[in-house]
Amino acid sequence: MPVIYQPIKTPANRSIVPLIEESCEIINCFAGEWTAIGRNNKLIESSIGDYSYTMEDVTINYSEIGKFCSIASHVCINPVQHPMDRVSQHHITYRRLQYQLKENDDEAFFDWRRSHKVKIGHDVWIGHGAIIMKGVEIGNGAVVGAGAVVTKNVEPYSIVAGVPAKPIRKRFSDEIAAKLEKVSWWDWPREKLENHLDDLNDVELFIKKHG
Numbered sequence: 001m002p003v004i005y006q007p008i009k010t011p012a013n014r015s016i017v018p019l020i021e022e023s024c025e026i027i028n029c030f031a032g033e034w035t036a037i038g039r040n041n042k043l044i045e046s047s048i049g050d051y052s053y054t055m056e057d058v059t060i061n062y063s064e065i066g067k068f069c070s071i072a073s074h075v076c077i078n079p080v081q082h083p084m085d086r087v088s089q090h091h092i093t094y095r096r097l098q099y100q101l102k103e104n105d106d107e108a109f110f111d112w113r114r115s116h117k118v119k120i121g122h123d124v125w126i127g128h129g130a131i132i133m134k135g136v137e138i139g140n141g142a143v144v145g146a147g148a149v150v151t152k153n154v155e156p157y158s159i160v161a162g163v164p165a166k167p168i169r170k171r172f173s174d175e176i177a178a179k180l181e182k183v184s185w186w187d188w189p190r191e192k193l194e195n196h197l198d199d200l201n202d203v204e205l206f207i208k209k210h211g
């Protein structure tokens with residue numbers, strides 16, 4: 001008999017309460033309203049703003065992610081560094097408890113990781129399998145192409161791709177981008193968002209009306 005695999009069903013509807021798949025491992029994180037964290041995600045000491053979502057197999061460490069971000073599957077945000085300047089870069093020098101080598105871990109090393117946060121703005125789209133390296137800041141409205149390795153800051157509303165990631169083009173003119181940032185629609189209360197949802201479909205009309 002052939003085995004028939006049933007796909008695991010993700011609830012179709014989001015809710016004001018964050019939707020977090022059971023298979024996730026989450027340590028000391030914050031998720032805003034209407035957020036969704038996909039299957040097999042691993043998140044450590046990170047925050048994810050209202051309406052942002054991740055697809056499956058996403059890793060996020062020590063990062064701040066804004067509102068309305070779209071994070072594709074297999075993305076890694078802030079893959080943590082090992083201590084390359086030590087004699088050994090293996091876990092034994094800082095995860096000392098696990099190996100019963102000392103009574104405590106090397107907290108100073110973990111603090112160093114914490115001090116190299118990734119910061120991602122609002123309405124950022126991160127493509128499949130992209131990697132965002134430590135300390136990088138990504139501006140509002142930016143796009144990171146599939147498979148990119150982002151090692152430098154990304155300007156608002158610019159599209160970057162490749163390894164290492166380089167700008168391809170801007171989504172809009174600098175003038176329009178600046179106006180969108182000024183409006184900061186991502187901070188609108190829910191009621192305003194409901195009333196003006198269709199305005200988000202046409203950037204020229206949006207600027208005329210709200211800019």
Ligand SMILES: CC(C)(COP(=O)(O)OP(=O)(O)OC[C@H]1O[C@@H](n2cnc3c(N)ncnc32)[C@H](O)[C@@H]1OP(=O)(O)O)[C@@H](O)C(=O)NCCC(=O)NCCS
Binds near residue numbers: 126146
């Ligand atoms: C980055 C991206 C948004 C650009 O889209 P676009 O503006 O329509 O770009 P184009 O297809 O016109 O390509 C423009 C140039 O960038 C290159 N390029 C596009 N995407 C690239 C990528 N991911 N990596 C490297 N180069 C890329 C193209 O080869 C082309 O180069 P050329 O000018 O030398 O010919 C898109 O290609 C992408 O990667 N989207 C992510 C899709 C995804 O991961 N979806 C997951 C589900 S959410």
